[in-house]
Amino acid sequence: MIYREAGQFKTSYAADQQLFPIRQDRIGVLIVLAVAFLAIPAVASEYWFSAILIPFLIFSLAALGLNILTGYAGQLSLGSAAFMAVGAYAAYNFQLRIEGIPILVSFACAGLTAAGVGILFGLPSLWIKGFYLAVATLAAQFFIVWCLTKFPWFSNHSSSGVISAQKIVIFGHEFASPREKYLLVLTLVAVMALAAKNMVRSSTGRAWMAVRDMDVAAEVIGIRLMPTKLLAFAVSSFYCGVAGALYAFCYLGSVEPDGFSLDMSFRILFMIIIGGAGSILGSFLGAAFILLLPIFLDIALPRMAGLLGLPFSNATVSHIQILLFGTLIMFFLIVEPHGLARLWQIGKEKLRLWPFPH
Amino acid sequence: MFKSRKSVSIAAVSVVLLAQGALAAEEQFFPITSYRVGPYGANGQSFFGGFVDYLNYVNIKEGGVNGVKLVWEECETEYNNAKGIECYERLKDKAKVSSGPIHPMSTGISYALIEKTAADKIPMAMVGYGRTDAVDGSVFPYAFPLVTTYQMQASAIVKFIKEKEKGSLAGKKIVFLYHDSAYGKEPIVALQEEAKLNKFELTVIPVAHPGNEQGAQWLQIRQEKPDYVVFWGWGVMNQTALKAAQKVGFPREKMIGSWWAGSEEDTVPAGDAAKGYMSATWNVAGKNVPLISDIEKVVYGAGKGNLQDTSKIGTILYNRGVSVAVLSVEAIRKAQEKYGKGKAMTGEQVRWAMENLNISNARLKQIGAVDLLPEIKTSCDNHEGSGQVKIQQWDGTKWVVVSNWIEGNKALIHPLFKASAKQYATEKGITPRDCSKES
DSSP states (O other): OOSOOTTOOOOSHHHHTOSSOSHHHHHHHHHHHHIIIIIHHHHOOHHIIIIIIHHHHHHHHHHHHHIIIIIISOOOOSOHHHHHHHHHHHHHHHHHHSTTOOHHHHHHHHHHHHHHHHHHHHGGGGTOOHHHHHHHHHHHHHHHHHHHHHOGGGGTTOTTSOEEOOOOEETTEEOOSHHHHHHHHHHHHHHHHHHHHHHTTSHHHHHHHHHHHOHHHHHHTTOOHHHHHHHHHHHHHHHHHHHHHHIIIIIISEEOGGGSOHHHHHHHHHHHHHHOTTOHHHHHHHHHHHHHHHHHHHHHHHHHHHHHTOOOOHHHHHHHHHHHHHHHHHHHHHHOTTOHHHHHHHHHHHHHHTTOOO | OHHHHHHHHHHHHHHHHHHOOOOOTTEEEEEEEEOSSSTTHHHHHHHHHHHHHHHHHHHHHHSSBTTBEEEEEEEEOTTOHHHHHHHHHHHHHHHHHSOOOBOOOOHHHHHHHHHHHHHHTOOEEOTTSSOGGGGOTTTOTTEEOOSOOHHHHHHHHHHHHHHHTTTOOTTOEEEEEEETTHHHHHHHHHHHHHHHHHTOEEEEEEEOTTOOOOHHHHHHHHHHOOSEEEEEOOTHHHHHHHHHHHHHTOOGGGEEEOGGGOSHHHHGGGGGGGTTOEEEESSOOSSOSHHHHHHIIIIIHTTOOSOSSGGGTTSHHHHHHHHHHHHHHHHHHHHHHHHOTTSOOOHHHHHHHHHTOEEOHHHHHHHTOBTTBOOEEOOSSOSSOOOEEEEEEEOSSSEEEOSOOEEOOHHHHHHHHHHHHHHHHHHHTOOOOOGGGOO
């Protein structure tokens, strides 16, 4: 009843082409942004900022990057963590080696560097598809991590290979507290997510989806495969690169190449599978599910065990947590193979018909 | 979805708020970021088992430190950096009230926590791992690479080999086989300096994580025919190396590992391939240390033991956990001497104590831990406090100590820390403290 667009007439092209055509959606997005920008900083504790919100936003951004490549353009990739590593190390080196470079410029350059590397490793996609491409991008995962470990220049000859992110100073203001870092990450993620939302409905996004659905057909209707696929790799890696830079600068503070392991790439892939491939919202839902559920279980399980009087040790709780987590993933995949975003979509359709389903 | 996300977060907030129950005034809190599952879970079980057992022991035997009961909360990190940070943030609120040193037991997590702990004024100890240039306390006031570091250990191993070779290493060939990570790379600088000084030839060979395939590396070692292999392995890499050494016929008596490559978890799975293998250690194994046998009697006798598998009592890692707990509790004791006996100490006060530790053999004897670990004397300039290790050898069934305490070449190694800490300070814009003004 509330969620119905009846009576919302589009009288101009601008109105017809806006990002969120339904008024309720616009209001919803504004409320979410207002909560994220105003309410959360006012009430959340340091634990929430540094352990939950910041990693959630950063991984959402990385998942968004992978979603552009895999969900929209249909190119399976297992190298997301490696592109994040490129971003992190590039941002560090730009800050280190160019005197007085603004940090946001460094982040942008880090994204561009990752985009360049992404194009390089996207080249095999012109010849191979599907699982074979996934194996080719696996090469990126191993090569980049090896490269960052092998050449000490990347880590400024640190004896351990660990880089320690510089201070974040924008217009003379230092972003030191978790709250400020959260706001910085949130701003970047919000802008980039809206940009992605806009991009996927543009001709570029439509070309990606055409290639995803059937590349021969796409070629027949005049979409050039090479630029389309490589652009998808570039944009995707750009997002991952910025996410990597934020991961190093706003979350961990110091990173080593081994941290960006295949394991992390898989996690990002799981995020878009659970959240929903080919959906911007899905990237956020997936990141929330994969990151927050284990923490929630970790905190809730010992408490439940305490209530029931079960003698759970820490190790048992961890084992149960892994078990439950795996079971929930399977449950969701069986109940809704198209991910959490699809559930939201179904909910929306139902709301439109409510209270008169036919 | 927005609604549901909000309600989940409200639920989670309330859970977190519930967790922050009020602390009684006279309780000393220890935040423990442990790992008992995951790839290194077996190591973590022994280590944190020993740590918690000693805290229990102090509570049972003495009723805490001067009457202040020791309490703790564990959080499982699975040796994962992100989880480690989450755990730290979760334990932080309690630790801000009163805190013993935090022991991440992971180089990755300790690196990630260096700045956070300094900002939150919670002391972090990295006993035998972590950021080694934190030895320079003027740049790293809250980080303590106690007892000894990778570099000092490597230097001590070189010293040991030199003694075996009758005082000269000139013209000898040493291969450094290492886990290709922050952990494995740190000693390289020290070994290079030692190579220059002692005129031996150094070849470094990396092994990619996790190191369960080392065919190529050992082929190269066979071609190089080194006099010794200094070995910096971790986890599954250790047993693999021992088996690979046996396969190519490299004598294990010429292989010396780091202290992370010298526990029963490493040698037992390698079977007879491990016999004769040596490793450095800063704490000895066995139950014949009075403290260890007393813990078994008192804590396990009272049914409060932390380990389910009691056969682990007296293993290298268990004893290491106990040693680390001894250091932590001694720091609390020292802090109470200055800031008031019978009171819970804040992180800041414990930090001061850790910088002014002076644990002599006489004190260790009182605890029953003499020769379990070396004497420790820290200062603002020297957060390491000892730099001594022993060399132990696997006789097929147990570790046998084959040397006395050996100290690395401090004059050679400590300037390296200073330089590295200085670089860190410049990169981060930190003004180092003046150590001569610290009391």
